[in-house]
Amino acid sequence: MAQPPKQQRWLKWAERILLVLLLVVGITLVFSSQLEGYWIQWQSHQKVTNISQREAQRGKKKDASYNYQNVQAVSENAVLESEKARKTDAIGSIQIPDLNINLPIFKGLNSENLTIGAGTMKPNQNLGEGNYTLAGHHMQNPKILFSPLAEAKKGQVVKIKTGTQTAHYKITKIKVVPETDVSVINDVPGKKLLTLVTCASGNPGETRRLIVIGELIE
Template identity: 25%
Template sequence: MRNSQSKLIIGIWLLLVGFILILIPFLSEWQSNRDARALEEALSLVADSEQSNIEVNVMGKTMTENELEQVMRLEIPVIDLNQLVLPETTEQNLKVALTQIKKEQVPGEGNFTIAGHRGYRAERHFSRLPEIDKGDTILLHANDKTYKYQVFSTEIIEPTYLEILEDHPFRREITLITCTRGGQERIAVRGTLMNETAALAVGE
């Protein structure tokens, strides 16, 4: 009898552990979606408000108006991507949006680098980055301007190949990086700057 009870208790615990393990990704996704919505609302508040020195609580921390104005937006029409780009790469930021890899980057200058999680949902992060082909358009919206890039290279690289992030003299590029599905390698999409214009409405 005791043996049967022990097996029953162990079985129940295994079911609970399995349920928790299944639940964790959904809870993480819910938290990320909530933070992303809060960030979008904060950006709208800054854009629409006539007040100055606005501070809002986003992702568990206080962000100033100046910090929010540093947030950019990446648009890739061919894969229906429209994601915010945060100025710093941290694990928390990567859960919510795309991030700049190098500090103090300037849009339209050098090699502007952006990282993003692969994600398991088609509309999230860089999940569809592998579908991009040469000639496709990448739009970076920043500082009331839109920077238009044309893809010239898509490749799979090793995580240690950091040279792909370097600037090159007289070249203005963008480099997008995410993991392969297995996570062992990286997918790199590179584009060259075609032109920059006054900011367009997203989707134009």
């Protein structure tokens, strides 16, 4: 028995709506990585452009974890984690103009905070003293977080700002080491260094670390 015209029209509309929904889901899946990258960039930009001296002081007073083994890769919850990170007090910023890096710095190593910025790797670090160490994520998107460090070159300048202090470092060494080599964060007698640590690539399961070292110039 044939269906009434009204029911046929409803079925056609239902089919169209279902097709549109499937198309939207498909496009979202295809571009989810790009959308995630745009979102992280936006959250990071919002954070780094609004760090006040008062916020930096609050951030420095907070307790923090420095166990890098507890840091997880950016997950499917990046949207929620980055939103929470944006509301967390930062202690400063890192800028590398040649690499278009401009990120907030947080105290300690926290999976949520690292979705939008860098984290200090040792307690009681002082800018311009010893070996100031920062860690950040290397994503498959080459333009976000610490991913651009893959294009770092000797001679490029890194600007670190924490509260009222500002320091400039010139990149002098770039190397790749096993993840077990934690000696790269140690102080070097007579040297005022900056060490940036990230994965050697954005591939899942990467076990090597890209190390970018700079020496204080100002």
